[in-house]
Amino acid sequence: MSITLACLFQVLMAHAQQTALDLDGRPVNPFTIAAGKVVVLVFLRQDCPVSSRYAPVIRRISAQYSREASFWLVYPDRSETPQSIRKYLGDYGYRLPALRDPDRALVQQARAEITPEAAVFDRNRQLVYHGRIDNWYLEFGRARPAPTTHELNNAIQAALTGKPLPQSSVKGVGCYISDLQ
Amino acid sequence: MNSWWRAWMRWTLVLAAAAGMGSVFSRANPRPREQARQTAPQVTFNRDIAPIIFGACASCHQPGEAGPFPLLTYEEVKRHARQIAEVTRARTMPPWLPEPQELRLADEMRLADAQIRTIQEWAEDGSVEGDPADLPPPPRPAEGWRLGKPDLILTAERPLVLAPTGTDTYWNFIFHVPITETRWVKAVEIHPGDKRYVHHANILVDRSRSSRHKEAEPGAGFGGMEIRIESQVFDPDSHMLFWKPGTVPSVEPDGMALRLDKGTDLILNTHMQPSGKTEIIQPSIGLYFTSKPATKFPMLLQLEDDAKLNIPPEQRNFVVTDEFTLPTDVELLAIYPHAHYLGKDIQAFATLPDGSKKTLIHILHWNLSWQAVYRYAQPVLLPKGTTIALRYVYDNSDENPLNPNHPPVRVKAGNRSSDEMCHLWLQVLPVNYDRAQGDPRMRLQEALARHDVANDPRDFEAHYNLAAMEQAKGRLDDATKEYEAALQLRPGDAVANNAMGAALLAAGRPEKAVPYLSQALKTRPDYLEAHYNLGTAYSAESDFEDAAQQLHLVLQLQPDDADAEANLGSALAEMGRFPEAKSHFERALQINPNHSLAKENLEELQRQMSDR
Numbered sequence: 003m004s005i006t007l008a009c010l011f012q013v014l015m016a017h018a019q020q021t022a023l024d025l026d027g028r029p030v031n032p033f034t035i036a037a038g039k040v041v042v043l044v045f046l047r048q049d050c051p052v053s054s055r056y057a058p059v060i061r062r063i064s065a066q067y068s069r070e071a072s073f074w075l076v077y078p079d080r081s082e083t084p085q086s087i088r089k090y091l092g093d094y095g096y097r098l099p100a101l102r103d104p105d106r107a108l109v110q111q112a113r114a115e116i117t118p119e120a121a122v123f124d125r126n127r128q129l130v131y132h133g134r135i136d137n138w139y140l141e142f143g144r145a146r147p148a149p150t151t152h153e154l155n156n157a158i159q160a161a162l163t164g165k166p167l168p169q170s171s172v173k174g175v176g177c178y179i180s181d182l183q
Numbered sequence: 184m185n186s187w188w189r190a191w192m193r194w195t196l197v198l199a200a201a202a203g204m205g206s207v208f209s210r211a212n213p214r215p216r217e218q219a220r221q222t223a224p225q226v227t228f229n230r231d232i233a234p235i236i237f238g239a240c241a242s243c244h245q246p247g248e249a250g251p252f253p254l255l256t257y258e259e260v261k262r263h264a265r266q267i268a269e270v271t272r273a274r275t276m277p278p279w280l281p282e283p284q285e286l287r288l289a290d291e292m293r294l295a296d297a298q299i300r301t302i303q304e305w306a307e308d309g310s311v312e313g314d315p316a317d318l319p320p321p322p323r324p325a326e327g328w329r330l331g332k333p334d335l336i337l338t339a340e341r342p343l344v345l346a347p348t349g350t351d352t353y354w355n356f357i358f359h360v361p362i363t364e365t366r367w368v369k370a371v372e373i374h375p376g377d378k379r380y381v382h383h384a385n386i387l388v389d390r391s392r393s394s395r396h397k398e399a400e401p402g403a404g405f406g407g408m409e410i411r412i413e414s415q416v417f418d419p420d421s422h423m424l425f426w427k428p429g430t431v432p433s434v435e436p437d438g439m440a441l442r443l444d445k446g447t448d449l450i451l452n453t454h455m456q457p458s459g460k461t462e463i464i465q466p467s468i469g470l471y472f473t474s475k476p477a478t479k480f481p482m483l484l485q486l487e488d489d490a491k492l493n494i495p496p497e498q499r500n501f502v503v504t505d506e507f508t509l510p511t512d513v514e515l516l517a518i519y520p521h522a523h524y525l526g527k528d529i530q531a532f533a534t535l536p537d538g539s540k541k542t543l544i545h546i547l548h549w550n551l552s553w554q555a556v557y558r559y560a561q562p563v564l565l566p567k568g569t570t571i572a573l574r575y576v577y578d579n580s581d582e583n584p585l586n587p588n589h590p591p592v593r594v595k596a597g598n599r600s601s602d603e604m605c606h607l608w609l610q611v612l613p614v615n616y617d618r619a620q621g622d623p624r625m626r627l628q629e630a631l632a633r634h635d636v637a638n639d640p641r642d643f644e645a646h647y648n649l650a651a652m653e654q655a656k657g658r659l660d661d662a663t664k665e666y667e668a669a670l671q672l673r674p675g676d677a678v679a680n681n682a683m684g685a686a687l688l689a690a691g692r693p694e695k696a697v698p699y700l701s702q703a704l705k706t707r708p709d710y711l712e713a714h715y716n717l718g719t720a721y722s723a724e725s726d727f728e729d730a731a732q733q734l735h736l737v738l739q740l741q742p743d744d745a746d747a748e749a750n751l752g753s754a755l756a757e758m759g760r761f762p763e764a765k766s767h768f769e770r771a772l773q774i775n776p777n778h779s780l781a782k783e784n785l786e787e788l789q790r791q792m793s794d795r
Contacts, residue, residue, distance in 0.1 A: 049262070051251035051379070057459035058348035094460045095347070140584050142270050143278070143552060147350055147524070147587045178265040181310075183258075 022076065022101040022108050025084040030101055032108075033127055036072030040124060040161040042154070043108055044135075045076050047117040048090050050177035052139055056118045057094035059135060064098055067158055075100040078109050078117070078179050109179055116176035122157040124164075131157030131167055134174025141175055226305040227313020228257045234319055235298050236260055236267075239277050241322045242429055248325060249378040249428030255321050261310045268306035271299050278428070278553040280546045287560040292429065330372050330432050333469030335360075337449070340402035342465035345380060348457050351600065353408035356466055357394055358449040367440035369473035370433065373426035375453060376464035382454045382552055384466065386424035387412050388441070389448040396709065409598040410452060411644075419624055421481045423517055423610055425556040434471070438478035443470075456552075481516060481612040482624040484631060486573055489596030490639035492603050494525065494579040496591035501525075501577040503605045505638070508570045510630040511623045513611035514562035518544050520573075521606040523551055524585040525594060528576040531607055536568040543571070543609075551585075562612065573607045628652055643672040647679055650686070659690040677707040684716050693723035711740045715747060722754055730754040745775040753784055761792055 021029040032041055044060055046053045064073040075098050077087055087100050103109055112121030113132050121132040136149035153172050160167045226232065236244075236254050244250030253259050260267065270276040277292040305311070339356040346352075375381040389412045397405040412420075422441050435441070451466055488505035495501075520529050526549040533541050544557060565571070579591050587601040588594070594603050613623035620626070629652040635645030650665030666683040673679060684700035687693070697720050703713035718733030734751035737744055752767035765788055771781035 049252040051458070054459040055457065141273060142266070142275050144275070144550065144585075146584050148589075150589060177263060181262050181264045181266065183262075 021105075022103045025087060025100055025102070027084070032072065032074045032099075032101065033123070038125060040067075040071040040122065040158060041127070042067075042071050042073045042123075042158065043076050043112050043114075043121045044073065045078060045109065045112070045114045045117045045119045045121075045179065047077065047079050047177055047179075047182075048082055048086065049079075050117045052142070052176045053118040054094065055145075056135060056138075057096065059138075060098075060118075061095060063135075063154060063158075070162055071158055073098050076103050076108050076112075076114075077101065078103045078106055078114070079182050080104045081183070106179070113171070114179060116174055116178055118176050119174055120154045120157070122154070122161050124161040129170075130161045131170055133169075133172040139175035225308060225311055225313075226301055227311050227317065228260060228305065229313035229315060230317035231301050231313075232260065232305050233257075233317075235294070235302065237319060237322050239292065239294055239298075240267075242325065242431070243277075243378075245322070245324060247378070249381075251379055257312045261312075264306040264310040268303050271302050274299075278550075280548070280550060280553055280555070281557060282545045282547055284542045284545060286541055286543065286563055289558040289560045290431075328372055328374075328469050330370055330434065330469070330471055333372060334472045335362075335470040336467055337470070338467040339376075339404070339451070339465050341404065342376070342463045343404065343455075345455055345462040345464050346457055347460050351382075352406075352455045352457070353600065354404055354406055354453050354455065354464075355394070355397075355410055356404045356451040356453070357389075357398065357402075358451065358468060360443055360447050360449060360470075362443060362445055362447075364445060366443050366470075366472050367474070367476050368443055368470050369435050369440050369475075370471040371424050371441075372432040372469040372471070373424070373430075373451070374467045374469070375426055375451070376466040377462055378428060380455050380458050380462050381426075381464065381466070382456055383425070383427040383554060384451055384453040385426065385556075386468065387450040387452060388420060388422075388443075389450050390444065390446075391712075392446065392448055394448060394450050396707070407598065408452075408454070408600050409604070410450065412450070419482045419628060421483065421610075423483070423519060423556045423608070425519070427553070427555050436479075437475060439481065440473050440475060440477045442477060454552075479612055480624060481610050482627060484609045484611055484627060486571065486607040486609070486631075487635070488573075488605050488638055489603075490642065492577075492594070492596040492605055494577050494594045494603065496588075496593055497580050499578050499580045499582065500527075501579060503575045503577070504572065505605070506570050506572045507631065507634050509565055509567055510626045511613055512567050512615040513565050513613050513627075515543070515559060515565055515609055515611055516562055517556055517558040517610040519554075519556040519608040519610075520544055520546065520549075520575075521554060521604055521608070522549055522575055522577070523600055523603050524587050525577040525579050525583060525603050526551070526575060527578045527583070528574075530574045532572055532574075533563075533565055534570045534572065536566055564614070565611075571609070573605070575605050577603060625652060625655060641672060643669050643676070643679075646672070647682070651682065654682070654686050654689070659686055662686045663690070675702065675706045677703045677710055677713065680706070681710065681713040681716060684713070684720065688716060688720055688723070693720040696720045697724075709740060711737055711744075714740070715744075715750075718747075718750060718754070722750065722757075725757075727754040727757045731758070743774050745771045745778050745781065748774065749778055749781040749784065752781065752788075756784065756788055761788060764788060765792075 021031060024030045075096060077100060091100055112129065114121060118135060119133060120135050122130045124130050133153060135154040137151045138149040139145045157167060240254050244252060244254035246253055252263065271294055279292040281288060337358040337360065343354050371386060373384055373386065375384040387410065393412060449468065451468065455464060486505055486507050488503055491503045518531065520531065522529060529546040529549045531543040533543055579586065579594055581591055596603055616623040628648065632645055632649035632652055635642050636649055639645065646665050646669035650662045650669060653665060654662035663683065663686050666679060666686060669679045670676065670683060680699045680703035684696040684703065687696035700713050700717040700720060703710055704717065714733045714736045718730045718737065721730035721733060731751060731754045734747050734754060737747040748767045748771035752764045752771065755764035755767060768781045768785035768788065771778050
């Protein structure tokens with residue numbers, strides 16, 4: 003009896019460590035909260051200028067799909083404090099929920115590599131797409147006047163309609179999450 | 184002697200420049216890889232990477248500078264290790280567009296191949312920190328004014344509110360220079376506002392407040408990527424005052440100070456990129472004066488062949504070439520190539536009279552975002568007869584990702600960023616010239632204007648500038664012919680009509696001048712010089728009532744204009760209104776105690792008044 007309890011305890015602990023946190027430090031699972039909706043995770047980093055320049059784009063797409071999709075901003079950098087993230091959200095006019103992901107639980111689930119990067123999960127929690135938001139950036143410091151492809155938008159459409167996507171992942175331009183501590 | 188002649192030169196986008204580029208810190212000097220391998224097998228931050236980063240990156244990548252994140256410590260560099268490996272491999276960073284060339288450029292920001300290999304190895308091998316004893320001292324922080332406290336600091340009256348999103352913004356701030364006498368400027372330090380969002384900035388010297396009318400209200404500034412400055416006398420721009428990320432301000436060599444007169448405006452032309460949130464951009468500039476007036480007079484030569492820019496859609500390799508032969512010996516000090524988003528491969532070279540050919544600049548992958556003024560490490564002597572050639576290649580296909588038009592459309596020359604340009608500025612210092620032949624800069628300017636007219640007979644500005652050169656030499660018939668050619672292209676142009684009027688006045692034909700000056704004022708009612716010239720024309724026709732009216736208008740626009748006060752006094756005296764005339768002569772002498780016309784006329788007036 004006592005052995006079983008110990009095991010269960012260990013499982014719970016492992017689970018607790020692998021959970022993203024809200025800005026008050028509480029564990030949050032975006033998938034249970036957003037039941038019945040498509041889930042979009044957007045990985046961001048405050049010291050990544052490409053991430054920041056995307057704020058108006060992310061705000062626009064999240065407003066467009068506010069009924070069908072649940073958007074979460076995910077900050078994988080352990081050194082970014084809830085306080086600094088709150089200020090960033092205010093500066094960039096975000097009204098989306100933000101999560102810290104110090105243990106990279108969501109990073110792993112979404113197979114995210116850089117910031118900014120988006121991951122789209124359908125209503126069955128299957129990862130439909132992860133990668134760039136669009137093709138605005140060609141490389142660091144070199145951006146098109148406007149994007150000509152819209153991968154995130156297409157991925158949300160695919161998650162909503164069940165239509166397959168030509169590519170389930172397209173690499174973007176941004177800052178590598180693996181460089182972080 | 185009153186100077187009527189208010190001519191206007193096109194020194195479009197004139198960059199004058201005390202500013203050099205590059206890093207404050209000495210170039211990195213990493214050990215060769217082989218040597219590092221002998222002592223330790225692994226690349227470490229402290230020993231191998233820090234010297235490169237501190238030397239080549241940290242001047243921008245530190246708080247308050249243009250780099251979006253600091254790179255001053257191991258932790259800061261490690262957080263971007265793979266990114267740094269990627270951008271250095273692609274040579275996106277440090278931003279340095281020119282290919283290596285025989286004529287060395289100053290402050291080159293180019294990493295050696297070995298340095299790039301070292302960075303790759305470090306990022307791949309786990310970004311190790313290494314022995315703390317190996318760490319060189321971090322670069323000194325670049326705070327405040329780099330050249331010390333300026334003698335005069337000017338801050339933009341009103342900041343620009345940069346929207347969070349949209350295309351790039353091109354904005355011009357006007358700085359009024361509050362000096363009461365001519366000063367000589369040995370250095371200008373540009374603080375462009377938030378350096379993270381301003382991509383480049385350059386100062387244009389506006390000696391006749393000709394840009395103020397472009398502001399919706401005083402102090403508001405005005406939009407526009409390319410601007411042109413009017414000049415009243417032959418006073419070609421001479422300096423390239425340019426800022427881009429990483430620029431360290433420098434002091435002009437002795438004898439090459441920039442002249443600033445009372446009433447001069449400095450226009451700061453800036454290029455900004457939205458950041459994702461609203462930004463407040465409020466630039467300031469610091470001026471450093473010297474008591475040593477200029478003794479050397481460099482000049483900016485502008486080569487262009489915009490007429491050939493007529494690029495069909497889907498044309499991937501549209502080539503524009505142009506050649507200009509120097510009429511006098513010069514030393515080439517700096518070069519500034521300029522194209523917009525279709526520009527791809529940009530080259531300029533010089534063919535000397537002995538047949539030898541030198542590359543002046545070659546940018547294989549043009550990128551407007553990193554445009555810069557390049558100074559030569561040593562002045563380059565280009566003898567009379569040297570031909571300077573440019574060759575610009577444009578890509579107007581959909582394969583050019585920076586093409587502003589999607590799908591591509593036909594693109595011609597123009598000032599909007601979606602138009603194109605084919606410009607090359609050269610800062611040259613005339614040398615070995617014969618003073619008896621006059622100002623060598625005028626010969627250069629005239630040769631350039633003739634070259635431009637030959638290139639494009641429909642080039643309004645070329646006809647205008649050629650006319651201005653003829654006028655300066657006193658060849659008034661030739662000048663009026665060229666002004667006429669310019670006015671056929673733009674009949675309503677205020678500046679050309681005014682200049683034509685001034686030329687006719689100088690030729691002693693005020694009756695012919697009046698219609699042109701009136702047209703200038705119809706186009707631009709607050710055109711001070713045209714009111715002044717029209718007042719002079721009426722005086723010459725003995726229509727003193729109308730002359731006085733025009734001069735009153737001048738003084739409403741510019742209350743401290745001693746010439747206008749003196750001429751108004753003369754007109755009133757002619758009408759016998761002596762007491763009024765006297766007060767205007769006195770006012771002219773208050774503004775300028777040495778005003779000879781006012782002095783002579785006041786004495787004459789006092790004699791006549793006492794005779795009565």
